[in-house]
Amino acid sequence: MNNSAIEVIGYDKCTGCYGCLNNCPVKGAIEFNKTEEGFYKPFLTEKCIQCGMCKKGCPVIKKVNSNLEENLEVYSCWSKDEEIVKNSSSGGIFSELAKEYLANGDIVFGAKWQDGEIVHCGISKLEELKELQKSKYLQSKVETSYLEVKKHLNAGKRVLFVGTPCQIAALNTIVNHENLVTVDLICHGIPSYSAYEKYIRENFNLNIKNVTVDFRNKDTGWENYNLTFKNKDQIIIKNNHRKDLWFRGFLTDTYLNKPCYNCEFRTLPRFSDITLGDFWGVPVEVKNSAGTSVVTINSKKGKELFVKISSNLEVKDVKWETALKGNPCLYNYKMDSSRREGFYKDFSDLSFEDLQKKHFPFPNKYIFFIRRVLSFVKTRVLRVIRGA
Known part of the structure; x- marks a missing residue:
């Protein structure tokens, strides 16, 4: 047995x-x-x-990673195509990678909305790319996508697969093929569908099947983005990410999947060929205010693909330590899970708003204002020093 x-x-x-x-x-x-x-x-x-x-097939039991730390390269990047940057969460690097595959009749796997939840799927046409763009801060239902990847590869197609670090690690246990390139995302952790459903139901009186969210609407800027909730194509509300109740719970690590608090896949070397994410804390001299991506090249296959699309990008060399400082989930980052148990203990008895007030309250507005001022002053001083 x-x-x-x-x-x-x-x-x-x-x-x-x-x-x-x-x-x-x-x-x-x-x-x-x-x-x-x-x-x-x-x-x-x-x-x-x-x-x-x-x-x-379980990456927690069987870890497959042939990458070497010596192949690691780190960049600050964004697409030269302003429209791609506008329609992307950060610098549009995923779209540029996907275009290289779709233009040649190959396959790109990523996450899209379906019936109010997130599912993984493969696309082969450029006009389908929009569905896979933008960050989606919910668990993606992979279903049999890894087997579909294998079928496409066996049929002679090249495949680009984008997912979370644990999804890429799982794919590695099942598929090993020279024509597969994997891209993982700098993952903060996977938040609860139950918390999301409760928030949608109580705030908008809607079933999640009727709702989609642009978690990274950049109408007010890349760093000051909004969450835009839609019922079909009609906008319900736009909430600044610093003020949205559900997003507050996500950012304070209140209702993440348990293994996310001490993720086994935030490692060096990474499990993927390429890692993408927002370049939070990016130095001003290598920054695009419309959206900047941090890119780590983790393998020779990743390097070959990156070189192919580099003419479409603005690419700036940065040090690993610079990228890691503003993006700790790149490597060995452990989260505080102290709020989680109390939240779920009260989950059935309290409204979402009361849960938020009790377990992940917003900071005192005066303290928040002082911190913002100090951060602004620090940034200005550093710019003066660098310019001296």
Whole structure:
């Protein structure tokens, strides 16, 4: 008898990456269902034959990473195409990578909205790219995407797969092919669907199936972005990211998936060929105020692809330490989970607004103002020093 992957690692360590499902030889033996806390996790059915194959698809158990730290390169980048930057969360690097594949009839996998939730899918046409653009701060349902990647590769297609670090690590356990390039994102952690559903229901009186969110609307700037909630194509409300109640809970790490607090995939070397993210804290001399991406090249395959698209980019060399300072989730970052237990204990009894006031209140506005002033003064002083 073989224990299953979930029996070996337990739900507290399960990231919900879908690796076990994609490596299971028996259709229907594993089902992914939403837990009470609001995360999709694997559950065994009576069809399970206890073969143990799911363990070979679980990146918590089987880590596959052939990258070397010596191949690491770090850049501050943005697309030269202003329209791409405008329609992207940061500097538009994902879109430039995707264009290189789609222009040649190849396949790009990423995350899109479907019935109010996030799903992974593959696209082959440039006009489909818009669905995969922009950050989506909810768990993506991968379903059988890793197997679909394998099918495309076996059919002679090149594949670009974009996902979270744990999703890329899971894909690595199932697919190893020279024509697969993986891109992971600097991931802050996966927030709860249950918290999101409660927030949508109580604030807008809507089912999440009717709602999509632009989590990174840049109408007011890349660094001062809004969350734009829509019912179909109609805007419900725009909330500044510093004032939105749900986003406050996300940023304060109140209702993330348990393994996110001490993620095993924030490593060096990274598991992907290329890593992308917003370049928070980017030095002014290598910054595009409309959106700047931090890019780490983690492998030779990643380097080859980056060189192919570099003529479409503004590229600035930066040091690893500079990127890490404003983006700690790049490497070995541990989060404080102290709010989480109390939040879920009160979840059923309190409204979302009362949960927010109790477990992740906004800072005192006067203290917040003073901190903003001090930050502004510090920035101005540093600019003077650098210019001296």
